[in-house]
Structure formats: C-alpha cells, structure tokens
Amino acid sequence: xxxxxxxxxxxxxxxxxxxxxxxxxxxxxxxxxxxxxxxxxxxxxxxxxxxxxxxxxxxxxxxxxxxxxxxxxxxxxxxxxxxxxxxxxxxxxxxxxxxxxxxxxxxxxxxxxxxxxxxxxxxxxxxxxxxxxxxxxxxxxxxxxxxxxxxxxxxxxxxxxxxxxxxxxxxxxxxxxxxxxxxxxxxxxxxxxxxxxxxxxxxxxxxxxxxxxxxxxxxxxxxxxxxxxxxxxxxxxxxxxxxxxxxxxxxxxxxxxxxxxxxxxxxxxxxxxxxxxxxxxxxxxxxxxxxxxxxxxxxxxxxxxxxxxxxxxxxxxxxxxxxxxxxxxxxxxxxxxxxxxxxxxxxxxxxxxxxxxxxxxxxxxxxxxxxxxxxxxxxxxxxxxxxxxxxxxxxxxxxxxxxxxxxxxxxxxxxxxxxxxxxxxxxxxxxxxxxxxxxxxxxxxxxxxxxxxxxxxxxxxxxxxxxxxxxxxxxxxxxxxxxxxxxxxxxxxxxxxxxxxxxxxxxxxxxxxxxxxxxxxxxxxxxxxxxxxxxxxxxxxxxxxxxxxxxxxxxxxxxxxxxxxxxxxxxxxxxxxxxxxxxxxxxxxxxxxxxxxxxxxxxxxxxxxxxxxxxxxxxxxxxxxxxxxxxxxx
Numbered sequence: 001x002x003x004x005x006x007x008x009x010x011x012x013x014x015x016x017x018x019x020x021x022x023x024x025x026x027x028x029x030x031x032x033x034x035x036x037x038x039x040x041x042x043x044x045x046x047x048x049x050x051x052x053x054x055x056x057x058x059x060x061x062x063x064x065x066x067x068x069x070x071x072x073x074x075x076x077x078x079x080x081x082x083x084x085x086x087x088x089x090x091x092x093x094x095x096x097x098x099x100x101x102x103x104x105x106x107x108x109x110x111x112x113x114x115x116x117x118x119x120x121x122x123x124x125x126x127x128x129x130x131x132x133x134x135x136x137x138x139x140x141x142x143x144x145x146x147x148x149x150x151x152x153x154x155x156x157x158x159x160x161x162x163x164x165x166x167x168x169x170x171x172x173x174x175x176x177x178x179x180x181x182x183x184x185x186x187x188x189x190x191x192x193x194x195x196x197x198x199x200x201x202x203x204x205x206x207x208x209x210x211x212x213x214x215x216x217x218x219x220x221x222x223x224x225x226x227x228x229x230x231x232x233x234x235x236x237x238x239x240x241x242x243x244x245x246x247x248x249x250x251x252x253x254x255x256x257x258x259x260x261x262x263x264x265x266x267x268x269x270x271x272x273x274x275x276x277x278x279x280x281x282x283x284x285x286x287x288x289x290x291x292x293x294x295x296x297x298x299x300x301x302x303x304x305x306x307x308x309x310x311x312x313x314x315x316x317x318x319x320x321x322x323x324x325x326x327x328x329x330x331x332x333x334x335x336x337x338x339x340x341x342x343x344x345x346x347x348x349x350x351x352x353x354x355x356x357x358x359x360x361x362x363x364x365x366x367x368x369x370x371x372x373x374x375x376x377x378x379x380x381x382x383x384x385x386x387x388x389x390x391x392x393x394x395x396x397x398x399x400x401x402x403x404x405x406x407x408x409x410x411x412x413x414x415x416x417x418x419x420x421x422x423x424x425x426x427x428x429x430x431x432x433x434x435x436x437x438x439x440x441x442x443x444x445x446x447x448x449x450x451x452x453x454x455x456x457x458x459x460x461x462x463x464x465x466x467x468x469x470x471x472x473x474x475x476x477x478x479x480x481x482x483x484x485x486x487x488x489x490x491x492x493x494x495x496x497x498x499x500x501x502x503x504x505x506x507x508x509x510x511x512x513x514x515x516x517x518x519x520x521x522x523x524x525x526x527x528x529x530x531x532x533x534x535x536x537x538x539x540x541x542x543x544x545x546x547x548x549x550x551x552x553x554x555x556x557x558x559x560x561x562x563x564x565x566x567x568x569x570x571x572x573x574x575x576x577x578x579x580x581x582x583x584x585x586x587x588x589x590x591x592x593x594x595x596x597x598x599x600x601x602x603x604x605x606x607x608x609x610x611x612x613x614x615x616x617x618x619x620x621x622x623x624x625x626x627x628x629x630x631x632x633x634x
Contacts, residue, residue: 046093046095046146046147047145047146047175049146049148049151049203049254049359049361049362049366050253050254050361051173055173055174055175058174059174060174061174061176062170062171062172062173062174062199063170063171063179063199064174064176064179065176065177065179065180066168066170066171066179066195067168067183067195068195068196068197069193069194069195070194071194071196071234071237071238072157072159072160072165072192072194072238073160074159074160074161075160075240076157076158076159076160076238076239076240077157077158077209077210077211077240078155078156078157078167078207078209078213078239078240078241079156079157079158079207079209079372079376079378080207080208080209080210080263080265080266081206081207081263081319081320081370082209082263082264082265082320082469083209083372083373083376083378083469084322084372084373084376084377084463084465085108085321085322085370085371085372085373086108086109086371086372086373086374087108087109087110087111087370087371088104088108088109088110088111088319088321088368088369088370088371089111089113089149089153089154089185089368089369089370089371090110090111090112090113090147090149090367090368090369091112091113091114091144091146091147091149091367092112092113092114092115092119092123093147094112094147094367095147095356095357095367096356096364096367096368097354097355097356098126098127098130098131098132099130099131099354100326100354100356100364101127101130101132102130102131102132102133103324103326103352103354104321104326104368105127105132105133105134105136105137106133106136107136107322108136108321108322109136109137109138109371110132110136110137110138111137111138111139111140111185111371112137112138112139112140113139113140113141113142113144113149113181114139114140114141115141115142115143115144116141117141120139120141123139124137124139140184140185140188142177142180142181142184143177144177144178144181145173145175145176145177145178146173146175146178147367148178148203148362148366148367149181149367149368149369150202150203150258150365150366150367150368150369151171151172151173151178151201151202151203151256151366152171152173152175152178152179152181152182152201152202153181153182153185153202153369154166154167154168154181154182154185154186154193154369155167155168155169155182155202155205155239156371156372157194157238157239157240158378158403159192162401162403162405163191163192163374163403164191164372164374164403165186165191165192165193165194166182166183166185166186166191166192166193166194167182167193167194167196167238167239168182168183168186168193168194168195168196169182169196169198169199169200169201170196170197170198170199170200171199171200171201172199172200172201172218172222173201183195194238196234196238197234198219198223198226198231198234198235198238199219199222199223200215200219200222201218201256202369203254203256203257203258203259203362203365203366204216204218204219204255204256204257204258205219205257206257206258206261206262206263207239207241207263208263208266208296208297209266210266210297210298210380211240211241211242211297212241212242212243212244212296212297213235213239213241213242213243213244214243214244214245214246214257214261214263215243215244215245215246215257216245216246216247216248216249216255216256216257217245217246217247217248217255218248218254218255218256219231219245220245228245231243231245232245244294246287246290249280249283249284249287250279250280250283251279251280253360253361254361254362256361256366258316258317258365258366259272259314259316259317259361259362260272260280260284260287260309260316261287261291261316262316262318262365264305264320264345264346265468265469265474266296266297266298267296267297267298267300267301267302267303268302268303268304268305268345269291269302269303269304269305270305270306270307270316270341270342270345271284271287271288271291271304271305271306271307271316272284272306272307272309272315272316273306273307273308273309274308274309274310274311275310278310278311288304288306291304292304297382298382298383299382299385300385305341305344305345306341307338307341307342308334308337308338308341309334309338310332310334311360312330312359312360313328313330313332313334313335313338313360314328314330314358314359314360314361314362314363315327315328315334315338315341316365317358317362317363317364317365317366318342318363318364318365319364319365319368319370320349320370321370323348323349323350323469323470324349324350324351324352325342325346325349325350325351325352326352326354326364327339327342327351327352327353327354327364328353328354328355328356328358328363328364329353329354329355330355330358331355335353338353339351339353346470346474347470347473347474348469348470348471348472348473348474349470373403373463374403375402375403375404375405375406375461375463376403376404376463376465377400377401377402377403377404377457377458377459377461377463377464377465378399378400378401378402378403378465379398379399379400379455379457379465379466379467380398380399380400380401380467381396381397381398381399381455381467382397383476383478384396384442384451384453384476384478385478386478386479386480386481387478387479387480387481388480388481388482388483388509389444389480389482389509390444390445390446390447390480390482390511390554391444391511392444393441393442393443393444394441394442394443394444394451395439395440395441396415396429396439396440396441396442396453396455397432397437397438397439398429398437398438398439398440398455398467399436399437399438400413400429400436400438400457401436402457402459402461402463404459404460404461404463406459406460406461407459407460408457408458408459408460409458409459409460410428411428412456412457412458412464413428413429413430413438413440413456413457413458414426414427414428414429414440414455414456414457415427415428415429415440415441415442415453415454415455416453416454416455416456416471416472416475417442417451417452417453418451418452418453418475419445419449419450419451420449420450421450421452424472427440427441427442427443428440429455429457445480446480446482447480447481447482447554448479448480448481448482449479449480450477450478450479450480451477451478451479451480452472452475452476452477453475453476453477454466454467454468454471454472454474454475454476455467456471482509482554482555483509484509484554484555484556484557485507485508485509485510485550485551485552485555485556485557486507486508486509486557487505487506487507487548487550487557487558487559488506488507488508489503489505489506489507489559490561491559491560491561491562492561492562492563492564493561493562493563493564494563494564494565494566494600494602495537495563495564495565495566496565496566496568496602496633496634497537497538497539497540497541497565497566497567497568498536498537498539499536499537500534500535500536501526501533501534501535501536501537501563502532502533502534503532503533503534503546503548503561504517504531504532504533505517505548505550505559507550507557510550510552511552511553511554512552513552513553514552514553515550515551515552516549516550516551516552516556517531517548517549517550518548518549518551519533519546519547519548519549520546520547520549521545521546521547522545522546522547523535523537523544523546525537525538526546533546533548537565538565539567539577540565540567540575541565541566541567541570541573541575541599541600541603542564542565543562543563543564543565544563544565545560545561545562545563546560546561546563547559547560547561548561564600566600566602566603566633567603568602568603568606568630568631568632568633569583569603569606569620569623569630569631569633570583570603571583571584571586571587571598571603571604572586572598572599573598573599573600573603578624578630579606579620579623579624579631580624581624583620584617584620584621584624586598587604587612587616587617587620588617590604590612591612591614591617598612602633602634603633604616605633605634606619606620606623606631606632606633607619607632608632608633608634610634619631
C-alpha cells in the first residue's frame with residue numbers, strides 16, 4: 001500500500017497482535033500529565049547523535065519503553081536502501097535543509113514527526129514557503145527526543161505473505177520517546193510491528209536486500225548480555241539476514257557503519273578513504289581489502305569503491321532514494337570529487353549535493369529514514385558471469401514478486417541485451433514451474449563477445465522496474481571466452497597382442513555441426529573407420545602410439561596417445577612365449593618379496609580379473625604344469 005493509503009489505517013492488525021504495546025503508545029500520546037515535552041521543549045531539544053554526559057548516567061533506562069514480540073514466521077526479507085521507495089521519515093526540528101526536503105518531496109511522501117498539531121501547522125507553512133511539494137507530505141504527531149530518525153526509526157521487512165511490516169529494535173540511547181516511534185508508525189500505517197530484543201541503531205546496519213547485512217562490533221558491545229551467536233540469531237529471526245560484524249576502524253566516535261561504508265548494490269560497497277597521516281588510514285585500507293575478498297549474494301567478490309573523505313567530511317553518509325543519491329556537502333575542496341565518485345560508481349543515478357549542519361560522524365543518512373515501496377515490484381536475479389559456450393543460448397533466471405498483487409504484465413517481462421556495444425534486442429521472460437520464477441535466453445555469441453543486459457518487468461499497478469535498478473546505464477556485463485574443444489579420454493592404453501583395439505576420443509566444447517576427427521602417426525596395423533581407429537596388433541611386446549586431432553569451425557586440439565602392446569603371461573616382458581619359469585619367478589618375487597612390478601601389469605593379470613592376486617599365480621602354475629587354461633589377460 002502507498003503511504004497515502006497508510007495514513008487511514010488500512011488494516012490495523014497490530015492491535016490484535018500486541019495490545020500491551022498499543023496501550024503504552026496511547027498513554028504516552030494522550031495523557032496530559034505524562035510529562036511529554038511541550039512545543040518549546042521540542043524546538044530546543046536538539047540532542048547530539050552520541051550520548052550526552054547526562055545520558056551516560058542513565059544507560060540503565062535504554063529500552064525502558066520497548067515492547068518485545070515473537071519474531072515473524074516464514075520467509076522474510078529486509079529490503080536494501082536502493083530498492084524502490086515510497087517515502088522518507090524525518091523529524092521536526094529538522095536538522096535538514098529545506099531544499100533537501102523539497103527535493104525528496106518531488107516524488108516521495110515526506111513523513112514528518114511533529115510534537116503537536118500546532119507544530120504541524122507551523123511546519124506546513126514553512127514547507128510551503130520553501131518549495132516543498134505539499135501533496136507529498138504527511139505528518140505523525142508523537143513526542144520525540146531527537147532528530148536521528150535513521151537510528152531509532154523503523155526497520156522494514158516483507159513478510160511471507162508479501163506484506164510490509166516493521167521491526168522495532170531497542171534504540172541504543174536512553175531516549176524513550178524516540179524508542180517508541182517504530183511502533184507509532186506501524187500502528188498508524190496498519191503494519192505489523194515485531195519488537196526485537198536487541199539494542200541497535202539504524203546507522204550501524206546496512207542490508208543488501210538479499211539476506212545479508214553488516215554492522216560494526218558496536219552491536220556486540222551493546223548486547224553484552226548475549227553471545228555473539230545469539231545476536232546473529234536474532235538478526236536472522238527478525239530480518240532474515242545472515243550477519244557480518246566488523247571490528248572498529250576508528251578509535252573514537254559513534255562506531256556506526258554508515259560513518260565509513262555504504263552498500264551501493266548487492267556487490268558494490270563504498271568505503272571511506274583518508275590521507276596516510278590519518279589514524280584510520282591503515283585500518284580503512286585493511287577493511288577495504290577484507291571486504292574485497294568476501295563473496296556477495298551474487299556469488300562474486302565485492303567491488304569496493306573508495307571515496308576520499310578527509311575530516312570532517314562524511315560523504316558516505318548519503319541516502320539513496322529511488323534513482324537519486326543525496327550527498328552531504330561541506331564547503332570543502334573535495335565536494336566535487338565526492339559527487340563525481342558517486343556518479344562514476346552509480347551510473348544512471350541522479351547525484352545531488354546539499355549543504356547543511358552536518359558533522360564528521362553524521363549527515364543526511366542519519367537524519368532521514370527511507371520507506372520501501374510496500375507494493376514494490378521486486379526482481380531477484382544473480383547476474384551471469386563469464387560464459388565459455390559459443391553454441392548454446394545463455395539462460396537468464398529471475399524471481400519476480402509483485403507486492404501490489406495487481407498482476408504481472410506478461411509481455412513486459414523481458415531481457416534486454418546488447419552485444420559488443422551494439423543496439424539492444426530483447427527476449428521474453430516466461431514463467432517456470434516454481435512460483436514467481438521466470439527464465440529467458442540471450443542467444444549464443446561468438447568468442448570474445450561482451451554482452452550487456454538488464455531485466456525489465458511491469459505490473460498492472462503501473463510499476464515498471466529493471467534489474468539492475470537503473471537498467472541500461474548500469475547494465476550487467478559478461479564476456480564469452482571460448483576455450484575450444486578439450487579431449488578428455490586417457491592418453492595411454494595397453495592392448496593384448498592378438499586382441500582387437502578400438503579408439504574413439506572423448507571430448508567437450510565442440511560444435512557438432514562442424515566436428516572433425518583425424519588421426520596421424522599410427523602403426524600400419526591400425527586403420528580409420530567411422531572416425532574410430534581400429535586394428536589387431538601383431539604378436540610381441542612393444543610401445544607404439546598415434547596422434548588424434550579434434551576440431552570444429554572455431555578451434556582444434558590434438559593429443560598424443562601411447563599404446564603398449566603386450567603378450568599375455570609374458571610377465572617379465574622378455575618376449576618369450578609361452579610363459580616360462582622366469583615369468584613365474586618374477587611374479588612370485590613381486591607378490592611375496594617386494595620385487596619390481598611387471599613392466600605391463602595387465603600381462604600378469606592372467607586370470608582376466610581386475611587386479612593381480614594369488615589367483616593369478618595359481619592360474620599360471622596350473623597352465624604351466626597341469627595343462628590348465630591359457631592366460632586370459634584383460
């Protein structure tokens with residue numbers, strides 16, 4: 001549902017799920033004697049992002065207003081920041097410049113938390129006077145302690161039934177009104193609220209939208225009553241995320257991950273860079289190297305992009321809202337470089353800079369909480385990597401979920417592809433057996449081809465989405481690297497004298513339409529018939545061989561094959577026939593006195609079974625002295 005709809009409480013399931021929590025909210029919102037801050041208090045209450053000296057004495061009050069619940073059931077997903085957004089949550093007093101709010105309101109619902117209806121009227125007047133699109137504004141009247149909506153605001157998930165819900169963590173500050181805000185929002189928007197028994201902060205959590213998220217070890221420090229595994233399990237239960245926790249890279253500050261890193265897409269991470277004289281220089285470089293070696297949800301190592309952010313600039317503390325990246329500026333000589341770094345790393349996005357009352361450890365990201373599109377059209381696809389096939393089409397698989405439940409438009413489901421920078425063509429994605437699963441094909445291409453491609457889907461709600469999010473400008477790419485045919489059959493054989501020998505190569509990577517097999521340097525007793533080499537070797541012990549070549553219209557490969565011809569029972573390879581006492585002595589010496597092995601092992605396998613055992617010795621003795629059956633080597 002859209003935020004506009006949420007304002008009217010479309011479903012209100014929270015009251016049934018958690019009446020105790022709802023009662024606490026009602027008391028705080030309505031009771032005149034509850035000690036709520038006045039409008040004047042609100043206007044002056046601009047607490048820092050870190051703890052004040054006074055708050056350090058009240059750490060035992062952290063979570064005093066928090067209400068826990070059981071985790072959601074079934075498969076859940078915590079969307080990423082770059083996924084489709086329908087709104088953004090901020091708080092008054094703002095901490096944000098009006099031109100930034102006006103930019104957000106162009107195509108997003110800006111929800112402002114205010115302390116009273118009179119304050120709402122005042123803020124509305126200021127918004128209208130400063131170019132904010134009033135059609136895209138709404139308000140929540142609730143007491144708050146601070147402006148850091150990212151840190152105390154709701155975390156969003158999609159439940160198994162496709163509906164959006166709120167996860168409410170314990171805000172890591174003794175600020176009880178802030179800590180209640182996720183529940184207030186969930187109640188007013190008709191969303192389920194799940195109270196997570198974990199002290200956390202939004203600025204120290206970034207999700208890739210595909211079941212992985214990262215934080216610094218602040219989360220472990222602030223939940224010292226739990227083991228690290230218990231913390232990880234809670235994140236999995238309430239958000240559906242595997243959890244990566246990273247040690248600090250700064251000796252001081254608030255230790256939020258958004259102070260130095262940011263997911264740009266599931267396989268790209270922006271990491272702060274500083275000068276060599278900075279105390280964090282080595283740690284940041286080490287962390288960037290560490291991340292570059294980890295495997296992303298797309299099955300490939302993270303691409304790490306660096307952005308130079310000397311003190312006090314906090315360029316990583318930007319916010320991604322749909323196709324816009326809103327970046328804090330600091331009147332620094334590095335502002336333009338920072339904007340360009342984002343443009344280079346995020347093609348297809350509109351990158352905009354804004355001046356404000358930013359600090360070295362907080363800026364836009366800390367003061368604004370994005371709201372995912374509750375009816376989003378979600379495309380999940382793991383990009384193709386290097387392909388070695390030039391004969392068969394390349395399968396493109398995707399999962400497409402339309403949370404609006406409006407229905408997909410079948411002829412809009414497409415794979416657009418371009419070869420070697422040429423114009424884009426497309427093929428259709430068609431449904432497969434599994435629910436929400438689709439596949440399409442990119443035609444086979446020549447060796448060395450570079451293919452750019454992206455996916456597109458539309459539903460009847462009017463949503464049109466691409467994967468990656470900006471489509472063609474940031475299209476996925478892979479190369480075709482054809483390695484040619486490979487012969488996989490053995491390169492040596494043995495053949496019993498007088499028995500038929502036949503050879504046909506085993507191989508891979510062949511265009512069968514132009515397959516050719518050729519032989520050379522083979523002995524006269526062999527001949528070619530229907531691409532096979534066949535013949536009966538004359539009597540004797542000797543080494544021979546041949547060369548086989550397999551080719552198609554693109555490439556060829558050859559292999560030299562050694563062929564050992566042996567006399568069955570000639571265990572010492574003397575050339576004498578029939579077997580004599582010397583062969584018997586050789587076999588006994590090998591089997592019982594650690595003598596040398598037979599030159600051709602098959603020649604000693606006179607009983608015709610798989611290995612040389614005592615039965616071969618018995619068979620040979622029986623043949624030589626009792627008129628038993630002749631040797632029957634394999």
